[in-house]
Amino acid sequence: MAELSQLFILKVSNDQMIAELHYTDEYLMHQELNVTMEEFTQFLHNNKxxxxxxxxxxxxxxxxxVPLEDFPMVIARGIEPIPGLDGKVQYTINFNPMIEKDLNDDRWDFREVMRIPSVEVNQILAKLILPTEGTDGTNVYGNLVRSKPGKPIRMKAGKNVRFEEKSLTFYSESVGQANVQGNTIHVHPVYEVSDSLSMKEGNIDFIGTVIIKGDVPSGYTIKAGGDIKIYGMVEAATVKAEGSVYVAEGLAGQQKGTIEAGETIQIGYINQGNVYATNKLFVENSILHSECIAGDEIICQRGSVIGGHSSAGNSIQIKHVGNHMNTRTELILGQNHKELQETEELQSQKKEIEDTLKKLAVLGEKLSQVPNIESNPKLFQALQRQKASYDKNVELLDSIKEKLESLNHETNEKYAKLIVIGNIFANTVVAFGKYKRMIDTSYNKVQFELVRNEIYMRSLEDSFA
Structure with missing residues (x-):
């Protein structure tokens, strides 16, 4: 009688969770062999x-x-360990300043898009939920397989916030605007100007939220560690917020006005302005001859984008692009057009310096081969100048490479979309990263996306029917 070890081979998976039974050539000649339960169990035990x-x-x-097609057979299966749940933050207030709205709904009120999360003293802001340990498993050898414990969440109390270890709870210590920045919870007090900004207040640089009940005239600067809310208009001024910016009327920038936000910008219109939003840019009416950048998306579903450059990381949704006069208008998806221009300029500078270094290297080699060059003051000075110029260009090249590396981040053009619910006119440039398409005739209700490195346009007529 053949030994079971001659008939079968046991193979165990790398994680030791599955044992499979395979047959040998010897088994082909003993398929009708009777095996007792005790014998087979002992065979398994002998293999642990x-x-x-x-x-x-x-x-x-x-x-x-057993038919040959049934092999290999799973003969034992371990119990997988269940990893622990990660710790999390359970917020008791809504920190999101955005109000969810259907942007295709004509009843959408632009002025209801943003709200400031306001809190009172000693109000509970959030609670920490501790991670769990998980459940251990067992492999086919009967060995314990430890589960992976959950990771603790890292969240700390910032300005005007206290954390109580016993209850794992964050409390507000001030009346103001609650804000989460990274892994820190803050409560920012509010600075309010009851009228248009004037010489009475001067420039504003405030750690919390700034509210202006009127206009921001040309020449003024407002900086805020929280949000900025302006009930009037912004002229050729500078407005910068680490949070969001809301402008009820708009920006008449005269090519100098700038609005920057670490989060989202909501604004009535943009005319000859420079607008940069890390997250989203909502424009109620039109964008005219302006430079606009949004890290996530630009939404301008009631007006037109005419002239200038507008770029967004993920999507642009617009009613009309360009005009009947075919004003050149550029829309860039998946990449910041300012960074794209800077990258191109740096690449050009890099090539020039590399060419210069090659020429200097050839010159240096020729000069270094001159015998007793120290005795020839003119040639020796030329060699010294060559070395100094070479070192200076190497230093400059390293600086440019460092800048290029800082700009070399992942782009999103493969997943980005441009949606035009009205008309897109001729002389509009649509770009997805380095891929560009010139629109040479007008289209209505279309969507653009990048498909296999080509900009593809399709009709939205069915969607809006």
């Missing part, structure tokens, strides 16, 4: 397979005549 045995598969082997 003792846990998670599949009784159905074992019965099949013991009964004899």
């Amino acid at each position: 397979i003792i846990f998670g045995l599949d009784e159905g598969s074992i019965e099949k082997v013991v009964s004899g005549g």
Whole structure:
């Protein structure tokens, strides 16, 4: 009688969670061999397979005549460990300043898009939920497989916030605007100007939220560690917020006015302005001859974008692009057009310096081969100048490479979309990163996306029917 070890081979997965039974050539000549349950169980034990045995598969082997197509058979299966749950933050207030709205709904009120999360003293802001340990498993050898414990969440109390260790709770210590920046919870007090900004207040640089009940005239600067809310208009002024910016009327920038936000910008219109939003840019009416950048998306579903450059990381949704006069208008998806221009300029500078270094290297080699060059003051000075110029260009090249590396981040043009729910006119440039398409005739209700490195346009008529 053949030994079971001659008939079968046991193979265990790398993680030791599955044991499979394979047959040998010897088995082909002993398929009708009777095997007792005790013999087969002992065979498994001899191979140290003792846990998670599949009784159905074992019965099949013991009964004899297992078809070859049933091999390999899972003969034992361990219990996988269940990893612990990560810790999390359970917020008790809504920190999101955005109000969810259907942008295709004509009843959408632009002025209801943003709200400031306001809190009172000693109000509960959030609670920490601790991670769990998880459940251990067992492999087919009967060995314990430790589960991976959950990771603790890192959240700390910032300005005007206290954390109580016993209850794992964050409390507000001030009346103001609650804000989460990174892994820190802050409560920013509010600075309010009851009228248009004037010489009475001067420039504003405030750690919290700034509210202007009137206009921001040309020449003024407002900086805020929280949000900025302006009930009037902004002229050729500078407005910068680490949070969001809301402008009820608009920006008449005269090519000098700038608005920057670390989060989202909502504004009535933009005319000859420079607008930069890390997250989203909502424009109620039109964008005219301006430079606009949004890290996520630009939404301008009631007006037109005419002239200038507008770029967004993920999507641009516009009613009309360009005009009947075919004013050149550029829309860039997936990449910041300012960074794209800077990258191109740096690449050009890099090539020039590399060419210069090659020429200097050739010159240096020729000069260094001159015998007793120290005795020739003119040539020796030329060699010294060559070395100084070479070192200076190497230093400059390293600086440019460092800048290029800082700009070399992942782009999103493969997943970005441009949606035009009205008309897109001729002389509009649509770009997805380095891929560009010139629109040479007018289209209505279309969507653009990048498909296999080509800019593809499709109709939205069915969607808006």
